[in-house]
Amino acid sequence: xxxxxQPDIHITVSEGASLxxxxxxxxxxxxxxxxxxxxPGQGLQLLLKYFSGDTLVQGIKGFEAEFKRSQSSFxxxxxxxxxxxxxxxxxxxxxxxxxxxxxGAGTKLIIKx
Amino acid sequence: KAGVTQTPRYxxxxxxxxxxxxxxxxxxxxxxxxxxxxPGQGLQFLFEYFxxxxxxxxxxxxxxxxxxxxxxRSEMNVxxxxxxxxxxxxxASSSGQVDGYTFGSGTRLTVV
Numbered sequence: 001x002x003x004x005x006q007p008d009i010h011i012t013v014s015e016g017a018s019l020x021x022x023x024x025x026x027x028x029x030x031x032x033x034x035x036x037x038x039x040p041g042q043g044l045q046l047l048l049k050y051f052s053g054d055t056l057v058q059g060i061k062g063f064e065a066e067f068k069r070s071q072s073s074f075x076x077x078x079x080x081x082x083x084x085x086x087x088x089x090x091x092x093x094x095x096x097x098x099x100x101x102x103x104g105a106g107t108k109l110i111i112k113x
Numbered sequence: 114k115a116g117v118t119q120t121p122r123y124x125x126x127x128x129x130x131x132x133x134x135x136x137x138x139x140x141x142x143x144x145x146x147x148x149x150x151x152p153g154q155g156l157q158f159l160f161e162y163f164x165x166x167x168x169x170x171x172x173x174x175x176x177x178x179x180x181x182x183x184x185x186r187s188e189m190n191v192x193x194x195x196x197x198x199x200x201x202x203x204x205a206s207s208s209g210q211v212d213g214y215t216f217g218s219g220t221r222l223t224v225v
Contacts, residue, residue, distance in 0.1 A: 051211070099211050
């Protein structure tokens with residue numbers, strides 16, 4: 001069965017430092033992959049998505065993600081985080097049987113001043 | 114371009130009551146999905162409607178139901194509320210293709 005794993009429940013980084021959030025998926029074919037961000041009390045905002053082609057995907061707010069088939073990973077990165085990036089980040093893959101999203105458990109990003 | 118609008122933003126209900134939540138998708142989007150988000154269970158898929166038909170359904174009891182109108186607006190209903198139904202209910206719309214979903218801000222339901 002398809003699944004998504006975000007191994008880090010919380011990550012704390014200093015403002016201005018680089019960030020990498022991990023996402024691993026289990027899927028047979030080439031997956032459709034997404035990263036969403038959720039600020040407290042809000043809905044989810046799409047950061048970026050990967051369907052095919054270039055394995056390095058650029059998103060909004062300065063985020064990027066790299067699809068690595070050999071590692072079944074789709075890690076989210078940002079070179080320099082800002083305090084406003086503090087939020088929860090969710091990785092998701094589309095289920096091939098019904099095109100619904102399968103979600104990771106989320107990673108809460110905490111920014112140290 | 115207006116986003117996905119969910120109303121109301123907050124609700125407090127008593128056990129045993131029923132509740133109806135509303136979602137207005139982005140103009141032109143024909144697919145509306147509903148999710149329940151709780152700290153313990155994370156994001157769980159409830160159901161999806163496309164062109165007024167339920168296209169997919171998650172593993173929730175029959176107390177949870179929904180519908181979609183001809184203008185693509187959707188409602189979900191929860192009957193006989195239980196304490197465990199307290200959650201953030203999120204609605205998401207898409208064009209129906211696999212291109213990502215746009216989410217509303219959610220309805221926070223508290224059952225007391």
